[in-house]
Amino acid sequence: MSWLPREVIELVDAALVTELTVVRKDGRPITYPLIPLWDGEKILMTSSILFSRKLEHLKDNPHVSLSFSDPVALGGRAGRATIQGDARVIDGDPHTDWERVLPLWSAKEPVIIQFLKSRVAFPLFFERSVIEVVPRRVFYWPDGDVSRAPQVSTSPPSVSSGEAA
Amino acid sequence: MDVRAGVAMFEPAEGLRRLESFPFALLTWVGNDGYPISTAINIDVDTGRGIVLFQQPAGVDVPLGDEISMTGSHIRPQPGIGYDERRHVTVWGHAGRDPSGRLTFVATTAWGWDEQTIPFPEYIERQVGQSRRYLERVSMEVGRVVRPRLSLGWLTLRATRLPFLSATFVPVLIGIAIAAAQGVFDLFAAVLTLIGAASVHLALNVANDVFDARLGADERNVNPTQFSGGSRVIQYGLVSLRRMSAISAGFYAVAISVGLLLLATRFSYALLVIGVLGILLSIFYTAPPLKLVYRGLGELTTAIGFGPLMLLGAYVVQTMGMLRPEPFVASIPIALLVALILYVNEVPDRPADGRSGKRTLPVLLPREAVINGYVIAAAAAFAVIALGVVAGVLPIPALLALLPLPLVGRVHDGLVRYYDQPYGLMGVMAVNIRVHLYVGVLMFVAYVVVIGAMWLTPGVPLFIRW
Numbered sequence: 001m002s003w004l005p006r007e008v009i010e011l012v013d014a015a016l017v018t019e020l021t022v023v024r025k026d027g028r029p030i031t032y033p034l035i036p037l038w039d040g041e042k043i044l045m046t047s048s049i050l051f052s053r054k055l056e057h058l059k060d061n062p063h064v065s066l067s068f069s070d071p072v073a074l075g076g077r078a079g080r081a082t083i084q085g086d087a088r089v090i091d092g093d094p095h096t097d098w099e100r101v102l103p104l105w106s107a108k109e110p111v112i113i114q115f116l117k118s119r120v121a122f123p124l125f126f127e128r129s130v131i132e133v134v135p136r137r138v139f140y141w142p143d144g145d146v147s148r149a150p151q152v153s154t155s156p157p158s159v160s161s162g163e164a165a
Numbered sequence: 166m167d168v169r170a171g172v173a174m175f176e177p178a179e180g181l182r183r184l185e186s187f188p189f190a191l192l193t194w195v196g197n198d199g200y201p202i203s204t205a206i207n208i209d210v211d212t213g214r215g216i217v218l219f220q221q222p223a224g225v226d227v228p229l230g231d232e233i234s235m236t237g238s239h240i241r242p243q244p245g246i247g248y249d250e251r252r253h254v255t256v257w258g259h260a261g262r263d264p265s266g267r268l269t270f271v272a273t274t275a276w277g278w279d280e281q282t283i284p285f286p287e288y289i290e291r292q293v294g295q296s297r298r299y300l301e302r303v304s305m306e307v308g309r310v311v312r313p314r315l316s317l318g319w320l321t322l323r324a325t326r327l328p329f330l331s332a333t334f335v336p337v338l339i340g341i342a343i344a345a346a347q348g349v350f351d352l353f354a355a356v357l358t359l360i361g362a363a364s365v366h367l368a369l370n371v372a373n374d375v376f377d378a379r380l381g382a383d384e385r386n387v388n389p390t391q392f393s394g395g396s397r398v399i400q401y402g403l404v405s406l407r408r409m410s411a412i413s414a415g416f417y418a419v420a421i422s423v424g425l426l427l428l429a430t431r432f433s434y435a436l437l438v439i440g441v442l443g444i445l446l447s448i449f450y451t452a453p454p455l456k457l458v459y460r461g462l463g464e465l466t467t468a469i470g471f472g473p474l475m476l477l478g479a480y481v482v483q484t485m486g487m488l489r490p491e492p493f494v495a496s497i498p499i500a501l502l503v504a505l506i507l508y509v510n511e512v513p514d515r516p517a518d519g520r521s522g523k524r525t526l527p528v529l530l531p532r533e534a535v536i537n538g539y540v541i542a543a544a545a546a547f548a549v550i551a552l553g554v555v556a557g558v559l560p561i562p563a564l565l566a567l568l569p570l571p572l573v574g575r576v577h578d579g580l581v582r583y584y585d586q587p588y589g590l591m592g593v594m595a596v597n598i599r600v601h602l603y604v605g606v607l608m609f610v611a612y613v614v615v616i617g618a619m620w621l622t623p624g625v626p627l628f629i630r631w
Contacts, residue, residue: 016240016242016247016248017238017240017248019191019193019203019236019238021193021201021203022201023195023199023201027195027232028232028234028257029193029194029195029201029232029233029234030234030255031191031193031203031234031236031238031255033238033240033251033253048292048296049295049296049299049300049313050289050292050293050295050296051292051295052295052296052298052299053295055299056299056302061199063199063200063201064200064201065193065200065201065202065203067191067193067203067204067205069189069191069203069204069205070189070238070239070240072239072240072241072242073238073240073242073248075242080205082202082203082204084200084201084202091303092307093311094300094303094311094313095313095314108247109246109247109248110245110246110247111246111247112247119315119319120315120319120322120323121391122289123313123314123315123323123401123403124289124293124296124313124401125289127296127300127313127314136200137200139202139204139224139225144205146204146205146206146222146223147220147222147223148223148224149223149224149225150204150223150224150225152224
C-alpha cells in the first residue's frame with residue numbers, strides 16, 4: 001500500500017508524460033520528459049539506451065524529481081504535483097529486462113505494440129533500461145495554483161531505499 | 166517513449182524564444198537536501214533584455230545565484246495511439262530579483278528537440294554513439310559484454326538486405342525464360358544460377374556495408390531509411406565488422422564455387438568472362454583501390470552487373486555459351502531500372518555520401534539534373550522495350566512490361582516534392598523499386614506466354630517480322 005496521496009496517484013496513473021529531473025555530476029538539473037508508469041508502489045519509466053545520458057546521471061546520483069504539471073498530458077486534470085525520490089536503473093539485460101513494464105506502457109501508448117512488431121527497423125530503440133523511483137516527498141497543488149503553497153507529504157521512515165546496491 | 170536527449174544545444178536567445186511558445190514553464194533547481202524540485206510558473210519573456218520575469222512560487226525557496234532551469238514541454242494526446250507533436254526546450258541560467266520584487270532569470274544556455282524539425286528516426290540515429298558508450302559502461306558494471314540483439318531471422322534479413330534479392334531474381338529468371346523460349350532449359354543449371362547470382366548479390370550487400378563502415382559513409386549518415394544508408398548492423402553493434410567481412414567472404418566463396426561448378430559442367434568462354442567480370446565488379450563496387458561507387462561509377466556498375474551480366478549470364482548457362490541480341494536487348498531496360506533504384510535511393514544519402522567522398526550521381530549533379538536524369542533514363546527503359554518489340558527482337562507479349570509506365574510519373578512527382586526530405590522519400594523509393602520489379606516480372610510473364618503459345622498454338626507469330 002503506497003503512502004502517496006490518492007490524488008497524486010491518480011495524476012501519475014493518468015499522466016502521458018512526466019518531467020523527470022536528474023542531477024548531473026556538476027550539480028546542474030536536467031529535465032527529460034518520459035512516460036510514468038505506476039506499479040502500485042513505485043513509479044517506473046523506461047529509457048532506450050539511445051537516450052541513456054539520463055541513466056548515466058542516475059547511476060551517479062539517484063536523487064530525482066518527477067513533475068506532473070501539464071493539464072494536457074494529465075488528461076485535463078488541474079492538479080499538479082512534484083514527487084521527489086530515489087531512482088534505481090535496471091539494465092542487466094537491456095534486450096528483455098524492460099519487457100515487464102510493457103503492459104503498463106502499452107496501456108498509455110498503445111502504438112508501441114505495433115512498433116515492437118517491427119523491432120528490426122528500430123533495434124536500438126528496443127534495447128532499454130527500466131528506471132524505478134521510490135517516492136520520498138510529494139508537493140501537491142490540488143487545483144494547480146502555484147501561487148498557493150503546496151501540500152507536502154513525506155514517506156514514512158519504513159519505506160525501503162530505492163538506491164542501487 | 167523517451168522524448169528528448171542531447172540533440173541540439175542552442176543560443177540562450179533561441180531558447181527563450183522557444184520557451185515563450187509554451188503555456189507555462191517548469192522551474193527546476195536542486196534543493197539543499199540534494200533532491201531536484203520543480204514547480205510550474207507563468208513567465209514573461211523580455212526578449213529585448215534577454216531575461217525572464219516571474220513571480221516567486223509560494224511555499225518553496227528559489228535559490229538566487231545558483232544554476233536553475235526552465236523547461237517547456239508539449240505533447241498532443243492521441244487516444245488509442247499515444248501522443249505526437251513532441252517538443253521541448255530547457256533553458257539554464259541564474260535567478261535574481263528585480264526592484265519590483267519579481268524574480269528574474271538570465272539565460273546562459275539552452276537545449277531541446279522538436280520532432281517537426283528533427284524527425285524521430287533522425288533523432289535516433291544521432292544517438293547511436295551514446296548507446297555504444299552506455300553499453301560499454303553497462304558491460305563493465307555487469308562484468309560481461311552486453312550488446313544489442315535481434316533474433317537470427319531478423320538479423321539475417323537486416324544484415325544481408327535480403328529483400329533486395331528481387332534485383333537478382335528478375336534478370337536471372339528472364340535470362341532463363343528467354344533461353345527456354347528458344348527451346349533450351351536445364352532445371353539443375355537454372356537453380357545453380359539462381360544460387361550463384363544470389364550469393365554474389367548478398368556478398369556485395371554485406372561487403373558494401375563493410376567498406377562503407379571503414380570509409381565512414383554510413384557512420385556520417387543520420388538519415389538512413391529502409392531503402393538507403395546501408396543495413397547499419399555494424400554501426401548499431403549488432404554484428405561486428407569482422408563478422409560481416411567473414412559473412413561477405415562466405416557468400417563470395419559460395420558464388421565462386423557455384424560458378425566453378427557451372428563452368429565445369431557447362432563451360433563456355435562467355436560464361437567465364439561474365440562470371441569473372443561479375444565477381445570483380447561486385448568486389449570493387451566499394452572495395453579499394455577502385456571504389457567504383459565512390460567515383461561516380463556506382464550506377465553504371467549496378468546497371469552492368471544487375472542487367473547484362475546477370476541476364477546474359479543466366480542465358481549463356483542455359484545455352485552453353487550461345488549469344489544472341491534478344492537477351493542483350495532485354496537486359497537494357499532491366500539495367501536502366503535497377504540503376505535507377507540505386508540512383509533514387511542515393512538521393513537521401515547525398516549529404517553523408519558527399520561528406521565521405523562518395524561521389525554518386527546525386528552528389529555530383531544538381532537537383533534538376535538528378536530529377537530530369539531519372540525521367541530520361543526511365544523513359545529510355547520503356548522505349549527500349551517498345552522499340553525492341555517493333556524491331557522484332559523482343560516478343561510481342563513483352564509490351565506487357567510497359568504497363569508500369571505510369572509509376573514513373575509518381576516517382577518523378579515524389580522526387581520533386583520530397584527531394585530534401587529523406588523520410589518523405591521513403592514512399593517514392595518504394596514505388597521506384599516496384600517499377601523495376603513489375604517490369605521484370607511482366608517481362609518474365611511475357612516469355613512464359615511465349616513458351617505457352619509455342620506449345621499450344623504453334624505457328625502463331627510472336628515476333629513482329631518486317
